[in-house]
Structures are given as structure tokens and as C-alpha cells.
Amino acid sequence: MSFPVFASGDVLNASDMNGVGLWLVKTQTVGSGVSSVAVTGAFSADYDNYRIIYDGGSASTNAALSLTLGSTATGYHYSIVYNQYNATTPLGAGATNTTAFLNAGRSSTVGNSLTLDLFGPFLSARTGARYNSTDYLATTGFTILGGGMLDNTTSYTAFTITPASGTITGGTIRVYGYRN
DSSP states (O other): OOOOOOOTTOOOOHHHHTTOOEEEEEEEEOOSSBSOEEEOSOOOTTOSEEEEEEEEOEESSOEEEEEEETTOOSOEEEEEEEEETTOSSOEEEEEEEESSEEEEEEEETTEEEEEEEEESSSSSSOEEEEEEEEOOSTTTOEEEEEEEEEOSOOOOSOEEEEESSSOEEOOEEEEEEEOO
């Protein structure tokens, strides 16, 4: 499959534009030394499913990143598989009825990382999530693969990313809508 290449002044044909699968919905720069980042106006009826990417910046300490939808602080169910770079056996964790999608990403003194797909956050249905992250700490860092669901039928337009401890500084959060 070929991808269209656009130049300044080109007329954008419907056939070219209809082939684009992800659309940038929102970009937000993370401030300095913040204990959480709220992203508003992220979800709407335009898309059913979304991808959230947070990369860059740093943190005051190495910690997990969690993601909450709106102001909902209950009803999250998740499980993860994680493995430290210098380990041979992966481990897992999970919980039911928690306060957020826990361990959705990693913050560290050398970089922050979160990639999360949300299924139906604006729809009046349960919201599913699948996520992964890469820890930027050499040797002691690890990768996380996980997912879960939020057990309610609330329609959301916003989310918050929060480190388990310390603060985060810098980097960019981007929200993309998957073309329906």
C-alpha cells in the first residue's frame, strides 16, 4: 500500500484523506514539576477509539504512571505483564475495582513513556484499554504490557495522567482518534 505525500498548496483528494487511519485530536505539553496532568477535550463523537502517547520529559523519581478517565476514581480492572531488562522471567500484576488504569506507563529521571489505546471512552458503554510502556532506565528498567476495562457506561471527554510518586516535567501528550 502506498501512502500519499502532500506538499504545500496541494489539493487534498477525498480518496487520499479517507485512507488516513489516525487523526491528531489534541496535543498538550506537560508543565514543570507537576503531580498530575489533566487533558480536556480529548474525546468526542468524532471517533470511537483513541490512542494516547506520552513521551519525553523526565520525573523527580522512577514511578508508575496511571490514567484516570474524567473524575472517576473507582471501577477500573486491569492486568499487566512486565519484565526487567536484566531478568529472564516476566512477572505479572492485576487488580479489580481500582482507582485508575494503574501501571499504564513509566516515569523516570531520564524519560517518561506511555502508549494507551482506549476503546469507546466517549460512548455510553464500558471503556476498554490496552497499553504498553518502555522504561528508559538502562539495566534496571523494564517494559510493561497490559490492559483492562472501566466498569461503567459514562461518556468521557477528558483524562488525567498521574505518577505514583514524585512529579513529572516536560514531554508531550498526543491524543489520536482512530478513523471509524
